[in-house]
Amino acid sequence: MHSFIRALPKVELHVHLVGSAGIDTVLELARRHPEAGVPADRDELERFYTFRDFDHFLKVYWAVQSMLKGRDDIHTLVVGLARELARQNVRYAEVTVTPYNHMTDGMPGDEVLAGLESGRAIAAGIGVELAWCFDIPGEKGLPAARETLAFALNRPEGLVSFGLGGPEAGVGRAQFAPFFDAARDAGLHCVPHAGETSGPETIWSALRDLKAERIGHGTSCVEDPALLEHLALKGIPLEVCPTSNVRTQQVASIGAHPVRQMLDGGVVVTLNTDDPPFFGATLEGEYLAVATALDLGHADVARLAENAVLASFLPNPRKTPLLEEIAAVLAAV
Numbered sequence: 001m002h003s004f005i006r007a008l009p010k011v012e013l014h015v016h017l018v019g020s021a022g023i024d025t026v027l028e029l030a031r032r033h034p035e036a037g038v039p040a041d042r043d044e045l046e047r048f049y050t051f052r053d054f055d056h057f058l059k060v061y062w063a064v065q066s067m068l069k070g071r072d073d074i075h076t077l078v079v080g081l082a083r084e085l086a087r088q089n090v091r092y093a094e095v096t097v098t099p100y101n102h103m104t105d106g107m108p109g110d111e112v113l114a115g116l117e118s119g120r121a122i123a124a125g126i127g128v129e130l131a132w133c134f135d136i137p138g139e140k141g142l143p144a145a146r147e148t149l150a151f152a153l154n155r156p157e158g159l160v161s162f163g164l165g166g167p168e169a170g171v172g173r174a175q176f177a178p179f180f181d182a183a184r185d186a187g188l189h190c191v192p193h194a195g196e197t198s199g200p201e202t203i204w205s206a207l208r209d210l211k212a213e214r215i216g217h218g219t220s221c222v223e224d225p226a227l228l229e230h231l232a233l234k235g236i237p238l239e240v241c242p243t244s245n246v247r248t249q250q251v252a253s254i255g256a257h258p259v260r261q262m263l264d265g266g267v268v269v270t271l272n273t274d275d276p277p278f279f280g281a282t283l284e285g286e287y288l289a290v291a292t293a294l295d296l297g298h299a300d301v302a303r304l305a306e307n308a309v310l311a312s313f314l315p316n317p318r319k320t321p322l323l324e325e326i327a328a329v330l331a332a333v
């Protein structure tokens with residue numbers, strides 16, 4: 001099964017740029033910015049990077065964030081992610097970037113864009129196409145929404161969608177409706193997080209108020225049969241991140257993950273990694289873990305890979321060769 005998963009051309013739809021920083025990337029950043037105090041020794045960094053609990057995860061995340069000062073640092077992140085995706089035969093990824101956090105850290109917007117663009121060109125050269133989702137850090141409220149929208153309306157190369165992340169409790173989705181409306185009017189797709197750390201009502205709100213085309217996580221949808229049915233009927237894909245949900249203690253184990261009920265309910269499930277090295281996750285690992293926990297056969301696993309292609313914002317003519325390649329890999333089993 002592992003070699004089958006490796007052979008499938010894959011698409012990743014939910015990965016955060018800062019959260020994608022692996023050991024090699026962070027070593028490079030730590031050596032460039034010793035003042036940040038992040039271990040520049042591999043063994044020490046590996047210990048620092050080992051997942052302990054959610055608070056430690058946040059500490060590591062913000063330590064990485066603190067080393068992002070200019071275009072070279074963004075470039076380093078993007079290239080590190082692209083190399084890792086190429087290693088796993090991931091051909092296309094929609095990567096979530098949170099420009100507001102970089103800008104409030106003092107990085108000019110032009111630097112963010114320059115790093116994204118130069119990194120994206122390197123990625124293309126190694127066979128990985130990257131697209132961007134600019135997301136609002138919800139906990140920072142309406143000023144963050146305003147800045148993120150203004151930045152997105154520059155329509156940089158590769159930007160396909162507009163998102164909303166951060167904690168859900170006390171951060172109602174509806175308040176962001178005008179920003180999502182404006183993003184949609186500018187031709188961007190709408191992909192908020194919802195139902196990761198709160199109940200199904202947040203997912204309903206994301207659909208109703210933000211007109212979400214895909215849902216980031218959506219884990220709690222299974223608590224509401226009418227919602228599950230609605231998602232299936234409307235074909236609204238979920239960006240499911242099983243290991244992330246286990247690590248953040250939203251679910252007890254991959255085996256206990258509601259992905260089974262989602263699939264049984266006819267929902268379009270895609271598998272994704274969220275913040276992979278922080279959670280000790282890889283996209284291949286997510287496929288393998290779900291295949292094992294749910295006792296899936298090759299055709300079911302291929303279907304998950306197809307779902308990600310179909311749920312992506314790639315133009316239709318670009319989806320066809322990927323779907324054909326998945327079919328060919330399945331036929332060769």
Ligand SMILES: [Zn+2]
Nearest residue numbers: 165193216274
């Ligand atoms: Zn996320």
